[in-house]
Amino acid sequence: RFAATPRGPEDAILGITLAYNADPNPNKVNLGVGAYRDDAGLPVVLEAVRQAEHRILQRSLDMEYLPVAGSHTFLQRAIWLAYGDDVMQRMNGRFAGLQTLSGTGACRMAGELISRFLDIPHRTGKPLILLPDPSWLNHRPIFTDAGCKVASYSYYNPLTKSLDIDACLHSLENAPNASVVLLHACAHNPTGVDPNMDQWAAISNVMLEKSHLPLFDMAYQGFTSGDMDVDAASVRLFAEDGHKIVLAQSFSKNFGLYGQRVGCLSVMTDSEQETQAINSQLKIIARPMYSNPPIAGVRLVEEVLNCDDLQQLWRSEMKSMAHRIISMRSRLRQHLIELGNKHNWDHIVNQHGMFCFSGLSKEQVDTLRERFSVYLTANGRISMAGVTSDNVDYLADAIHHVTSS
Ligand code: LMR
Numbered sequence: 001r002f003a004a005t006p007r008g009p010e011d012a013i014l015g016i017t018l019a020y021n022a023d024p025n026p027n028k029v030n031l032g033v034g035a036y037r038d039d040a041g042l043p044v045v046l047e048a049v050r051q052a053e054h055r056i057l058q059r060s061l062d063m064e065y066l067p068v069a070g071s072h073t074f075l076q077r078a079i080w081l082a083y084g085d086d087v088m089q090r091m092n093g094r095f096a097g098l099q100t101l102s103g104t105g106a107c108r109m110a111g112e113l114i115s116r117f118l119d120i121p122h123r124t125g126k127p128l129i130l131l132p133d134p135s136w137l138n139h140r141p142i143f144t145d146a147g148c149k150v151a152s153y154s155y156y157n158p159l160t161k162s163l164d165i166d167a168c169l170h171s172l173e174n175a176p177n178a179s180v181v182l183l184h185a186c187a188h189n190p191t192g193v194d195p196n197m198d199q200w201a202a203i204s205n206v207m208l209e210k211s212h213l214p215l216f217d218m219a220y221q222g223f224t225s226g227d228m229d230v231d232a233a234s235v236r237l238f239a240e241d242g243h244k245i246v247l248a249q250s251f252s253k254n255f256g257l258y259g260q261r262v263g264c265l266s267v268m269t270d271s272e273q274e275t276q277a278i279n280s281q282l283k284i285i286a287r288p289m290y291s292n293p294p295i296a297g298v299r300l301v302e303e304v305l306n307c308d309d310l311q312q313l314w315r316s317e318m319k320s321m322a323h324r325i326i327s328m329r330s331r332l333r334q335h336l337i338e339l340g341n342k343h344n345w346d347h348i349v350n351q352h353g354m355f356c357f358s359g360l361s362k363e364q365v366d367t368l369r370e371r372f373s374v375y376l377t378a379n380g381r382i383s384m385a386g387v388t389s390d391n392v393d394y395l396a397d398a399i400h401h402v403t404s405s
Contacts, residue, residue, distance in 0.1 A: 070099020
């Protein structure tokens with residue numbers, strides 16, 4: 001019955017891991033997916049998470065269904081982690097939301113809510129979501145599948161390998177009023193380029209003038225600076241400025257809970273009534289999609305955030321992950337300089353978070369894979385989290401080779 005089904009391509013990010021796994025070269029390096037590795041190149045389970053797991057196991061908890069919206073305690077802790085005490089107090093509980101299947105699920109639920117209920121004056125057809133150019137490769141299909149119209153706003157300048165703030169402001173000014181604008185809260189994926197606080201303020205002002213709705217994707221809180229609060233500054237500034245924010249949070253990276261699928265969607269509202277209405281609709285959207293979210297990962301996050309000792313340990317582990325990546329950025333750049341590479345590699349250290357948007361072309365990425373078994377996404381994004389003391393020189397040699405011919 002499905003004989004005419006056309007075969008589709010592998011995912012542009014997750015497909016890289018499949019190709020890497022099939023490669024017999026012992027020197028192979030996977031810099032595709034944004035997943036943290038330790039300096040031996042191994043996946044990491046944080047000590048705080050291990051201890052939380054141990055404490056939870058001692059309690060022999062049941063494994064009953066969570067409510068459709070997930071754990072209420074988790075939701076409160078997740079929103080607090082993003083916004084901090086001040087905003088939490090000021091909002092006085094006016095957050096709708098639900099536990100999601102990580103950041104992807106949060107974005108998808110946001111898209112579903114927006115496509116069904118976003119209040120736009122004179123709305124005709126699908127609501128418009130503007131993504132930065134470029135954005136995470138999965139954003140476009142997420143929002144398109146959710147029933148939104150997707151377009152881009154200017155963000156990255158490939159010549160300077162940094163933010164083009166003038167072009168960015170200009171495209172936000174010229175977008176239709178009351179568009180939804182997706183913003184990466186920190187550690188922009190794939191470019192590693194974040195606005196500074198003055199630039200965030202300018203973006204916020206334009207968005208207020210245009211009545212744009214900010215949809216923050218915060219998948220990497222902690223990875224820009226190592227500090228959870230510093231990395232939340234953009235979101236908190238927008239809250240201060242009076243925006244009503246839609247926020248997608250992932251706990252995959254900063255808790256190392258990739259396969260556990262822990263995330264949160266929250267929506268600031270104007271009233272208790274609006275909160276309840278949105279909550280009711282989020283449940284109606286989630287129930288036929290996946291019924292209710294998984295319980296194991298969320299318990300770990302709750303335990304860490306509820307216990308001061310574990311929270312402190314987790315924050316310090318988060319810092320170490322960020323700093324190991326920062327040190328690999330310096331070493332990669334340094335080694336390219338020592339090799340006498342003629343290109344400027346300052347952007348490797350100027351960009352933030354898990355990714356370096358290298359500027360390597362698709363052909364250079366192909367050569368890296370074919371000759372050196374170094375795997376990146378086709379857009380030249382390097383997951384710096386996969387760079388280690390052992391492979392950094394090999395990577396620099398390989399990049400030097402493909403950029404010197
Ligand atoms: C990435 O961009 O590599 C991560 O967000 C993982 C994913 O799901 O794409």
